[in-house]
């Protein structure tokens with residue numbers, strides 16, 4: 526399963542092609558649109574979200590709500606395009622009154638992008654480096670989420686901190702899977718704790734007042750996984766490396782931890798590794814989940830729990846110093862319309878990246894032509910490991 530996206534932030538559309546999807550998979554347009562709405566929401570988002578109401582258009586690969594096993598082409602309209610038709614036109618001359626972006630923002634792709642591509646207008650970089658592109662990632666991964674649901678797998682995410690406002694947890698690696706029964710989506714910061722949510726929102730209010738921006742941390746939790754997805758045979762086979770690559774592809778993600786993560790480095794081995802027991806009903810299980818569901822580059826069958834750190838948004842209403850690339854003089858960085866905090870949205874994007882990697886891991890293990898064969902293969906694998914643990 527692969528996907529490719531195209532589209533500028535203020536172009537007419539975002540488009541995506543998802544290939545390698547098995548035939549016979551039921552797809553719900555509503556579920557994909559619901560995820561797109563979740564990516565758009567969150568306390569501290571900028572004015573752009575009021576303009577856009579992301580909806581998916583399917584151009585190929587699905588008939589009467591079921592995949593055909595052919596490439597799925599998707600499109601999302603950029604409603605803001607109507608305000609940019611002259612400035613973002615594919616052909617013709619640039620308008621005489623075009624204002625070039627010449628004050629690159631520290632923390633964004635602006636400066637390094639123009640050096641890389643030999644450009645004189647940061648807009649030629651920021652239009653694609655913008656996280657608007659992640660809307661199409663969410664849509665494309667909607668297909669992967671539907672596939673995983675058929676495998677009995679469920680993915681959700683929740684925010685653990687925004688700035689210095691923290692949701693304190695005792696043992697998230699055992700407790701977090703139960704959070705899915707709490708209503709995370711009613712919190713405007715997508716945190717399961719009401720008190721912590723209020724503190725996070727207050728931190729965002731304060732940052733906004735001060736012309737600041739905030740980052741934060743969040744977890745992606747996956748339940749219902751079988752053991753032995755991924756591989757130990759080589760670096761690229763390791764699910765850990767595939768997930769790491771996918772999650773670090775999200776703009777502004779600066780840290781990814783599996784289970785205990787960095788904390789594991791500070792503890793002795795007996796406090797880190799998850800003891801193996803044989804349960805009458807469930808077979809091999811663990812008494813703890815410090816590994817976050819991965820061992821030797823493969824799933825253990827325990828919930829997968831990944832924690833991510835997002836840096837603060839680079840665009841500031843109280844801008845940092847930069848250099849004007851025309852005059853080479855000191856200047857204030859550009860002030861694009863921007864989010865103050867996008868941590869709850871980034872968590873939705875991270876769910877999507879995780880979904881894609883896991884869907885591929887299932888396909889690699891169980892085949893990829895049709896859901897009928899894949900489901901049968903999954904059942905026979907489950908039977909084999911059940912027999913083995915008896």
Ligand SMILES: Cc1cc2nc3c(=O)[nH]c(=O)nc-3n(C[C@H](O)[C@H](O)[C@H](O)COP(=O)(O)O)c2cc1C
Pocket residue numbers: 571632633634654655656659775776777778837838839840862863864865867870871874
């Ligand atoms: C969901 C989401 C929304 C974002 N919104 C903005 C934004 O409104 N303004 C902005 O300057 N950066 C925003 N960012 C962050 C930039 O995309 C990111 O900092 C930039 O691409 C540089 O990323 P890098 O430091 O990982 O290279 C957002 C990121 C995500 C994941």
